[in-house]
Amino acid sequence: MLLSNAPCSWGIFYPDSPRVRALQYLDEVAAAGYRGTELGPYGFLPTDAAALQDALAGRGLELVGTVHVHTFSDTLSGPQLLADAERIGTLLHALGARTFTLMDEGNVYPPHAVGRLDDAQWRAMTDMLRDAKALLLERFNITLAFHPHVATAVEFEEQIDRLLQDTEIELCFDTGHHAFWNQDPLAYMGKVWERIGSMHLKNVDAGVRRRMLAGDLTVRDAFEAGAMCPLPDGVVDIAAVVRMLRERRFAGPVVVEQDYFEVMSESPAELARRNAEFLKPLI
Numbered sequence: 001m002l003l004s005n006a007p008c009s010w011g012i013f014y015p016d017s018p019r020v021r022a023l024q025y026l027d028e029v030a031a032a033g034y035r036g037t038e039l040g041p042y043g044f045l046p047t048d049a050a051a052l053q054d055a056l057a058g059r060g061l062e063l064v065g066t067v068h069v070h071t072f073s074d075t076l077s078g079p080q081l082l083a084d085a086e087r088i089g090t091l092l093h094a095l096g097a098r099t100f101t102l103m104d105e106g107n108v109y110p111p112h113a114v115g116r117l118d119d120a121q122w123r124a125m126t127d128m129l130r131d132a133k134a135l136l137l138e139r140f141n142i143t144l145a146f147h148p149h150v151a152t153a154v155e156f157e158e159q160i161d162r163l164l165q166d167t168e169i170e171l172c173f174d175t176g177h178h179a180f181w182n183q184d185p186l187a188y189m190g191k192v193w194e195r196i197g198s199m200h201l202k203n204v205d206a207g208v209r210r211r212m213l214a215g216d217l218t219v220r221d222a223f224e225a226g227a228m229c230p231l232p233d234g235v236v237d238i239a240a241v242v243r244m245l246r247e248r249r250f251a252g253p254v255v256v257e258q259d260y261f262e263v264m265s266e267s268p269a270e271l272a273r274r275n276a277e278f279l280k281p282l283i
Contacts, residue, residue, distance in 0.1 A: 001245065001283045003276060004064045004255045005029050007040030010268040011260040015043035020268075022046065023055060028269040030059040033276035038255055039066035039097075042088050049094035056095070064253040065099030065198065066092060067147060067172070072104045073117060075124035078131060085132045086139070093140040099198050099253055100136050101145045101172040102129070104152035111218060116153040125153065126166045133169060145172040145197040150180050151219050157183055164195055171195050174257065175236045176202025176228050182213060185236055189244060198252040199245065201279070202259070203234025228259040230271055232278045242282040 010025055012018045020028070022045050029037055037056070039045055046052040056062060066088055070081050081102075089100060104125075109116050117125065133144040146169050148154045154163055155177065163169070173196045175185040189196065205227055212222040231238045245254065256279070258271050266274065 001242075001250070001254055002036045002062070002064065003034050003279060003283060004036030004038065004253060005032070005034045005272055006038035006067070006255050006257050007044055008067075009256065009258040009260060009272055012040055012044055015041040018044055026055055026059050026061060029272060030061055032269060032272035033280065034256075034272070035060060036062050036064040036253065036255070038064060038253075039088070039092070042066070042068070042084075042091075047091060049091055052091070053095060063092065063095040063097045064255065065097045065101060067101045067103060069103055069105050070128075071108055072125040072128065072153060073108055073121055075121055078124070078128045081128050081132055082135055085135050089136050089140045089142055092142055098142055099145060099172075100132075100142050101147050101198060102132065103147035103149045103172075104154060106149065106151035109151065109153075111220070122153075122162075122166075126163070129167050129169050133167075143170060143197055145170040147172040147174060147200070148177060149174070150177050156181060157188060160188075160192070164192060170197030172198040172200060174200035174202055175238070175241055176200070176204050176234070176257070176259075179204045179234075179236045180209065180212075180222075180227065182209070186240055186244065189241070193248065196250075196252070199241075199250065199254045200257045201231060201238060201241065201254065201275075202257050203229050203231050203236045203238060205229040205233065206235045209235065223259065224261050224263060226261060226263045228257075230258065230266075230278075231256065231275045238278070239282050242279065246283070
């Protein structure tokens with residue numbers, strides 16, 4: 001099991017004005033004990049394949065895939081998604097990465113939207129996913145996965161069930177985003193095991209979640225209060241998750257995503273190291 005991390009663990013969600021430079025991120029993720037990395041937002045790490053390969057190889061790292069955010073609520077955005085898949089897929093293919101993960105853009109929705117997509121928008125989303133899946137597989141032999149995520153159109157189990165029923169897409173299963181709404185990650189992993197193509201390991205702070213579920217915090221306030229806590233400290237039994245992955249010989253990417261916010265007392269590099277030290281005896 002290749003232990004990997006991602007630029008979002010350093011608070012890098014967009015390529016413009018990142019908190020750290022790309023090469024500093026690579027230095028720190030390697031020093032923390034990881035051997036793989038996601039691409040992060042396109043344009044953060046080098047987009048020239050040879051330059052990226054040299055940067056990774058010099059630090060003993062490999063590229064395991066990417067997470068790309070797309071505005072699925074825009075029913076006319078299919079051509080843009082295919083263009084992005086072509087551009088990013090070309091780079092992934094050159095580096096030998098085999099997983100392209102998509103997630104919905106949540107910032108476009110009202111804070112308390114219910115359902116978020118109507119039936120026409122949902123059909124447009126599943127059509128876009130089918131087209132992107134076909135392009136990536138046929139052009140690059142890359143597998144497409146979908147990442148359910150808090151505050152998007154696919155976050156609750158019934159929405160994930162519907163997506164799996166309506167498409168043949170794989171899941172990028174995130175333990176923290178699943179547990180955020182008091183859903184059971186282990187039980188759901190067992191239910192949909194054959195559809196899980198990649199894993200994100202993340203944990204949830206019990207106290208922050210309790211305040212959010214009680215209505216004392218908004219979703220955004222919960223995140224900024226440190227809802228996504230270090231792996232050893234939360235409500236998800238990460239050791240049991242890793243045990244399931246190991247016992248069932250999971251072959252996909254396993255990526256630590258430690259969402260970083262200023263409230264955290266440790267630096268991104270310190271958090272990455274602590275998460276790696278927690279995971280290594282389990283793997």
